[in-house]
Amino acid sequence: MIRRPPRSTPKPSSAASDVYKRQFCTSCGEPLQPISDPGLEQPFRECSSCDFKIWNDPKVVAATVVLHKEKILLVERIDAPNESLWSLPAGFVNNNENPEQTAIREVSEETGIKCLPMHILGVNYSDGIILIVYKAELSDKSDIQTPVTAVNELKNTAWYPLEDIPALQFPHDWLYIDRAIRSQGLPLDGPSAEPYEQGID
Numbered sequence: 001m002i003r004r005p006p007r008s009t010p011k012p013s014s015a016a017s018d019v020y021k022r023q024f025c026t027s028c029g030e031p032l033q034p035i036s037d038p039g040l041e042q043p044f045r046e047c048s049s050c051d052f053k054i055w056n057d058p059k060v061v062a063a064t065v066v067l068h069k070e071k072i073l074l075v076e077r078i079d080a081p082n083e084s085l086w087s088l089p090a091g092f093v094n095n096n097e098n099p100e101q102t103a104i105r106e107v108s109e110e111t112g113i114k115c116l117p118m119h120i121l122g123v124n125y126s127d128g129i130i131l132i133v134y135k136a137e138l139s140d141k142s143d144i145q146t147p148v149t150a151v152n153e154l155k156n157t158a159w160y161p162l163e164d165i166p167a168l169q170f171p172h173d174w175l176y177i178d179r180a181i182r183s184q185g186l187p188l189d190g191p192s193a194e195p196y197e198q199g200i201d
Helices: 015-021 099-111 173-181
Strands: 032-035 044-047 059-068 071-077 090-092 115-126 129-138 154-161
Touching: 059 099, 059 115, 059 173, 071 099, 090 099, 099 115, 099 129, 099 154, 115 173, 129 173
Parallel strands: 059 129
Antiparallel strands: 032 044, 059 071, 059 090, 071 154, 115 129
16 A cells, blocks of 8 residues: 655756757757748758757656665655656666667666666657656565665755655655555566666666
């Protein structure tokens, strides 16, 4: 049985929209012009000189629910709108990177924990972000590993008992935590990604 603290109101993310506020071309330095298209809800930007375009595309983020011995791995981010708000390990998908690889890479980079993806818990869209959430297990099941706060955007990382989960920065995380506990999810498409080995040892 998991205990849910009172819901918090997260600060809207502007990560997906900041790139579309650029005024000058990153290729030649000339001004960018907004271009309207009947098929698009918002205009894209096009260079007045070299035809470089910035499309109003969403950003893709991969997050991971890591459970082990009735505990969950969580991170506390510096940009959380209030104190003591936690979230799942997560990060933006790099070019030519499978979101499944992103999920385990972010866990390793943010906490030093090596894990293996098990299945997809769901997909969510909000504020220009497509979120793909995975469930993962530790690559070494012998004992629980001690997480470390490994990147500048984090204040803390920790394992929390499922009966004492703290307030979460993103309310939709509760849905995926529930699904992970109940083992509700979709199978991975193809062979599972290998544990990320370029993070912290």
